[in-house]
Amino acid sequence: MKKIPKIAVFGGGSWATAIVKMLCENLHQVGWYMRNQNSIDYIKENAHNPNYLSSAEFDVSKLYLSSDINELVRYADVLIFAIPSAFVKAELDKITEDFSSKIVFSAIKGIVPETGLIVGEHFNKMHQIPFENIGVITGPCHAEEVAMERLSYLTIACTDVKKARLLSKCLASNYIKTKTSDDIIGSEYAAMLKNIYAIAAGIAHGLGYGDNFQSVLMSNSIREMKRFIKKIHKMKRNINNSAYLGDLLVTGYSVFSRNRMFGNMIGKGYTVKSAQMEMSMIAEGYYATKSAYLLNEKNKAKTPIIDAVYAVLYEHKNPKKIFKKLTELLD
Template structure:
């Protein structure tokens, strides 16, 4: 593979914007697909994204911006998708270009609702992209801290270590450190599950539970995550590594966590609809909770925290009652 690949990012949100910023530290040109042409026009004129982490400034001469997804797929050797999982299929359906020779990395923390698959599996099974050409970019890393150039760590997972290393080199900088992994399934499921646990942490905070309970909740969450991932994809992995435990902790505790914020609003009495309307960004954990719950109906893993979040968000159960019951199921 070319050690100086053309790379394009697909998505116009905060995480897509952060990834473009990271790539611009090392590449002369970065492709950037956004479906919103007015946002592209704004970036070209004002050198920052009008809607997300607007503090991140760009040299527009480095950006190859387009609202034509096929043009951007043709341009790039490596495609990085950072589109919310609920909208991925609609965007993929627009692609008419052959993807078989492309390297695809998912920076999406969720499951494709239409297929019930994590993004990497969806690309492999539905779009016939070879598994060795699929990778995952995972945290712990918040887009807002990337914009502030605060030291952050990313895990790049791919079965083909050389491809992961090439992308890692393109993303690394004085404020971004990267680590390579071959656990593409486990890291992607962890990135999806931690959003559910962050919602749980937010609900607990909104209900008035303190730090003592939060620590027990997080401890149980990482063990529940381990059971869930092990059942789906058994391999040797250390669940205490940054891609699993680290990502869970930052998403569960950070003020930048939209999933924790969403859960906090639910705990304070907002309906799901009203909480979503008030937030300007998507809480991936909302969609992930349903997908994980339905997936676990087949696998039958003990997941009291996922079950509790699902009951509150999709069965309209009372958060106070559900969490009182949950306190008896965790230790």
Template sequence: MFTEPKIAIVGSGSWATALAKILLNNVDRIGWYFRNPESIEQFKRFKHNPGYLRGVEFDIDRIDFYSDINKTFEEHDVLVLTIPSAFLDRSLSELNVEMTNKYVVSAIKGIIPEGNQIVGQYLNQKFKLPYERIGVIAGPCHAEEVALERLSYLTIACPDIRRARDFAFKMECPYIRSHVSDDIFGTEYASVLKNIIAIASGIVHGLRYGDNFQAVLIANAIQEIKRFVDKVHPITRDIKSSAYLGDLLVTAYSQFSRNRTFGTMIGKGYTTRTAQLEMHMVAEGYYATKSIHEINQEYKVNLPICETVYNILYEGENPAAEVRRLTEKLR
């Protein structure tokens, strides 16, 4: 007798909240892991996530809450990871559950700084999870627009297309369209790079460059992303599709983009530390900038925009001077 796989979300931020809202359109119940038990109690009391997207109300009778990471993994077949990449290794450090029969879907869009690994590589190497059991959720999709039920598109990537289709079907609802791909490496690396580009977009906005230059920046950025993903994982892919170009555009331009917001603060003169403290949320691109710089020491791909952001964030270079140098490299 066939039984539906049990799905749990691991993480409690805005994207986790948006994914819970989407999934509950199609499944009877979900598990949901919160690191802080107090947040669970507040959620049960007020029927919404106390920290994020508080306007989204949930039927809590359809949610099994967990604050034990091992129990969450033990009792579910599909785990959707939403913990920021900078904290993922620490969050899973106590995990001792057999993983090889699980399907783990990354909704993280970041890189693990401890080993400069995308999430798929990390899961494969640390937990021996086969790539065929690893999925990636690619955008373009902001949690805030999901909360407002504005039409959005997602790509579910997995080398096992059947698994990708099964999960994509569970994401379909009146305001979500889903597609599938087998490119877990390209979609993950593209999502990492677009966060760095979004910081660049914010920096130039903070420096009062206009829309004309922003257009040139993004036109060059998609070429930069293509050069890198083609070098790291050379397969046939359409870089103009929504999982790549679309995700870049929304992250670089949207008012909801935390990476663009972070970059804007840097461009206006905030220090990196001050910008991080004032945002109260993680800008994944900050950590990704250093990791991609280090990874690219091996591949030596021409990444002028990413290197400009690295020089500003990690080498202490003046943003205005660095962007002026960048303008001479763009076409």
């Protein structure tokens, strides 16, 4: 695909909004699917998303907005999905168009709950899209900093490096640096796992643990991530690269991290339901924790941090007691 492709972004949240902003820096037109017609009408009139990243202004003439998912599947050559993983299946079920020949990139940092698959595998198995046409967009990158045009970094992963390079060019700008990778499975699992470790960091903070423990927790998290991913997809990868360690650190430490915020509330004594109700955005790590725990029952990697977060979120164990035990297992 040498010509500039038509690209559509699917999702109305902060990350979808940030990706549309990045693409608008380079493309004459960007497709944008949002299920809420009122949000679309507002953007057309006011040039910004009413609910997320309201500081990000758009040239509305560049936007092809629609609340009809099939209309934008027909329009685009490249489909970028940035829908929360909990709603992915419901949205994909609306598609009646055959999109098996399209190029699909996932900007979703989680697992599809209904199938227990990372999003790329879900597209492959459920929608017959070949792996060479599936890619992943990962950080380290917070949507809020994209809106402020602060220097940010993206990793674009695809087994077909030409497609990764093509999308990289469409996303890069003076404030967005991009690099490519062929480790699509590792990148996607890393993007999912780092949300679990961010919840752990948040719980620890909420319980009153300081920076010293947080540094040990993050150090152990990257090693645990390496063990987990190696069991699933063994290949040569440097776990210290930005797509793995960098993304983990920004999610574990940043004030913009919704997963850390969610964990912090749990550590302070909120129940899971009350923490979810308090937050306006979804903490992907909540769903990822269950999926990773169940997957690891088969793979048997050593994962004390995932086990601890699972015990708190799903077995309703006392966070203080669980993290006291965890401190004895880390080094």
